Amino acid sequence: MKTQSSLRKIILDTDPGGDDIFAFLWLLSLVKQGLAELVAVTSVDGNVGARSTFSSASQILGLTGFQHIEVGRSFPLQKEVVSDAAHIHGADGMGNLSHTLPPATHRFAEARYSDEVIIDQLNALPGEITLVAIGPLTNLAAAEAKSPGILKKAREIVIMAGAFQCPGNISPHAEFNIFYNPEAAQIVFDSRDDIVVMPLDVTRHLILTPDMAQSVTQTNPDSQLAQFLIALCEFMIGTALSYRETGGIPGFLVHDAATLGYLFYPETLMLRRANVRVETKGEWTRGQTLIDYRRSAKVNANAWVALQVDKIGFFTSFLADLKVLFRTDAHRSANAHGSPH
Incomplete structure (x- = not known):
């Protein structure tokens, strides 16, 4: 249940691909409803450059x-182990759209680096900002390396990352965001004891x-946002059907939206509660995330890990909020072109 007490100041750290964009739009809907404040967006090298x-x-x-929201820029990660995910999300990360x-x-050359944005905002508002990271954890790790202890100043850090009791999606054991930069992921897990x-x-x-998508856009189906x-x-x-990601079900996985759920x-x-470790050296298991299930694990726990989801409840909330965004988009379009009323 949403209440005014759930208002959060959020920095969204993202590498826009298809599922990132749905999480992005959900967050913007929550902002329009007065339930969140988007402090900044920090882009990161990942799904595409x-x-x-x-x-x-x-x-x-x-x-x-x-458009008034600041966007931080990332830096290309020199990687030989893994390429980007343009084959899944399109060359531009947005389905070539x-x-x-x-x-x-915003101009890339004039933008501040994402880690600088994170550091400055956390120093300015200690204990108030929630970091929502839905790409590789490069920016968060860079901020922690540049300013040790900075991530402890976040109210909360919520990430879409890892695979524990299921196969990976980039290798047999690893999830893409972790696999892309496992060293960065381990830095983040080491930074505090309550990563979500x-x-x-x-x-x-x-x-x-x-x-589901049609139901969201029916309020304003001819708008640029709806058509996009x-x-x-x-x-x-x-692409989801081509790579058999959904077991043959027509649809695609909105991984990143789980953070806002x-x-x-x-x-x-x-x-x-869990003690999470990241494999950074394995020849076959690089990027794997591990939970220590032994009795002593909670003593050294560094994370809260989601292992079950109520799909019906999740999508009921997700779709209802997205519909609000499209209703406000219709109102904005009417005002821009002159309402007949």
Whole structure:
């Protein structure tokens, strides 16, 4: 249940691909409802390159009327082990649809680095900001390395990452966000003892179907936002079916949205206290996340890990909030073109 007491100041750390964008839009809907404040968006190299994730974040903000929000820029990670996920999300991370949206209003060359944005905001508002990280943890780790102890100044850190009692999605054991930069992930897990983790164990059950997407956009189906959302869904469903991510069900996994489900609808998830470690050296297990299930694990616990999700409750809340965004988008469009009333 949402109440005014759940108002949160949030920094969204993201590498916009398809599921990131749905989480992004859900957050913007919550902001429009007065239930959250988006302090900044910090883009990160991941699903696609640093320039593309920055541009995508800027375009989504512009499309929804939030172009005043700061966007931090990441730096390309020199990786030989793993490539990006453009084959899943499109070359631009948005289903190759970026050309259909208004141009980015933020300039990459003039933007501050994402780790600097995180450090400055946490120092300015200690104990008030929730970090929601839905990409590789490069920016958070860079902030911690540059300013040791800075992540303890966050009110809470919620991440979409890891796979514990299920297969990985980039290797037999590893989830993409961790695998992309496991060293960064371990730095984040070492930074405090209450990291909240939304792993594949729960997100693999969150399949968004075409009917769900249509139900969200029906309030204003001809808007640019609606047409973008439907086209993005079609692209993501195509790749999900190609890579057999949904067991043949037409739809795609909105992994990253689980972070907002936890923050605003915690009753839809069941979490357990855990000691989480990241494999950074294994030849076959690099990027694997491990829970120490031994009796002593809780003594050294560093995380809360979600292992079960109420799918019906999750999607009921998710879709209801997205519909609010489209209703406000319709109102904004009417005002922009002159309402007949």
